[in-house]
Amino acid sequence: MEKAKNWDEAESIQLIREMIESTRYQLYSDRFLYFLWGYATLICAAIHYVLAYFVGYGQPYLVWLVMPAVSVVHFVYIAKKVKKSGASTFHGRMMQGVWSGMFMAVVGLLIAATHVGWQVVYPCFMLFYGVACYATGKAIQFNPLIWGGILGIILGVVAFFQPFQFQLLLLMVVIVVSYILPAHLMKPVSH
Amino acid sequence: MFKDLDPLLHSQLRLAVVSILMSVEEAEFNFIKEKTGATSGNLSVQISKLKEAGYLEVEKSFRDNFPLTTCKITRKGKDAFDNYVKALEGYLNQKG
Secondary structure (H helix, E strand, O other): OOOOOOOOHHHHHHHHHHHHHHOOOOHHHHHHHHHHHHHHHHHHHHHHHHHHHHHOOOOHHHHHHHHHHHHHHHHHHHHHHHHHHOEEOHHHHHHHHHHHHHHHHHHHHHHHHHHHOHHHHHHHHHHHHHHHHHHHHHHHOOHHHHHHHHHHHHHHHHHOOOOHHHHHHHHHHHHHHHHHHHHHHOOOOOO | OOOOOOOOOOOHHHHHHHHHHHHOOEEEHHHHHHHHOOOHHHHHHHHHHHHHOOOEEEEEEEEOOEEEEEEEEOHHHHHHHHHHHHHHHHHHHHHO
């Protein structure tokens, strides 16, 4: 683009397309976060389940204390990404809004947990994950996230009617379908 | 009738800069440089021309003690881009 040359109208349109395409939000660039939260939650839920219903350990929920550390990794990753990105976009702001909103709702629910009871909390988590994934999938038109989100919402509703033991199992399914599977299906888009 | 192509936008690098800024809310100088493949000097000159024409807003600040230049397209710039694209489409439609 440095040397002046004869160029025509078709080349102008092509250049415009290329530049706009080069700034498009790439879901693939956030794949790490879906893996991070997906596998962290899945592993914690699995360990909780095994400790509670196979080992008979009295405080199996302590495994979830690792989640603040996962949050730290998340925020460090995001801070580095924002610093490196060089541009702010509508998509970026929207993603930030959806997921930070979900994060605040999760924290609020954790605070309220002792009052409403853990039987209610896990299905609500599933609804939150489902809504966030669905909203993201709809915004960027990525079907695995849309369907994963819908399934997460449905299973979240089902979980309200299940004993805690099955809620944990449903949580694992929700995480797989709404986070982990879509993350594996994300592909980089070449320009 | 063919509409005249805006001479300010009928330049590869300036058109690339404006196209990028049409798709983002604002962009740093290095981001634009990376996407366009331009040299710092040439890009700086072209951004100045677009700023003088009122197509861009340029904000200079610091981050970690390094100068940071951030560009954003103006309403006038967006209108100019839209008119340019319509004029291009007119040319292309006539050519078939």
